[in-house]
Amino acid sequence: MSTRRRGAELEQAILQAAAQELRESGYPGMTMDAVATRAGTNKNAIYRRWPNRAALGIAAYRHLTDTVMPDPDTGTLRDDALQMLRQANQTWSSPYGTILRGLLTAAADDPELLTLMRERTGADTMDQTWLTMLQRAVARGEAPATAIHLRVATTPMMLLRAEYAMRGIPTVPDAVLVEIVDEVFLPLVRGRAHVGFSRG
Known part of the structure; x- marks a missing residue:
């Protein structure tokens, strides 16, 4: 029995x-x-x-996919960002990525599912990792303090997701990851030095 x-x-x-x-x-x-x-x-x-x-x-x-969240600390913001994007790209182009994309597609029509995904698949932890990378870059003198902003931090991953969503490709070429970092993310970070926050 x-x-x-x-x-x-x-x-x-x-x-x-x-x-x-x-x-x-x-x-x-x-x-x-x-x-x-x-x-x-x-x-x-x-x-x-x-x-x-x-x-x-x-x-x-x-x-x-219960793995340790990457937290690169290579010594430069560029290499940290590339390492993060390459790890995400590897995950999303795997069979697990196919499952995740199915969840994301379903979440487009289900706000509750999207909220659950952010809470339980590490999205908030991922955002915090990018913010921590920016904080280290500021401490090293690589970036202005105004770069420590959630919208700045989430830009690379949003662009990577867009490559999958809009192009329907099985994996994103490494050259595109380099472009995201060199042509968008780093100029955005450096440009924050000229952003003022004075309000009348």
């Missing part, structure tokens, strides 16, 4: 089943019924832990 799974054991079984569904069918094809069947449980057990498919999909994606 088998022992009924509970707690963490059942949760892991559900996550593994959902992750397998994501790998095989992507987020659009992942259903609560299929996950429950694969995990050998029922939908009620899933809903007690994740309130909806979006929450489960994001948890399963994190289960697949």
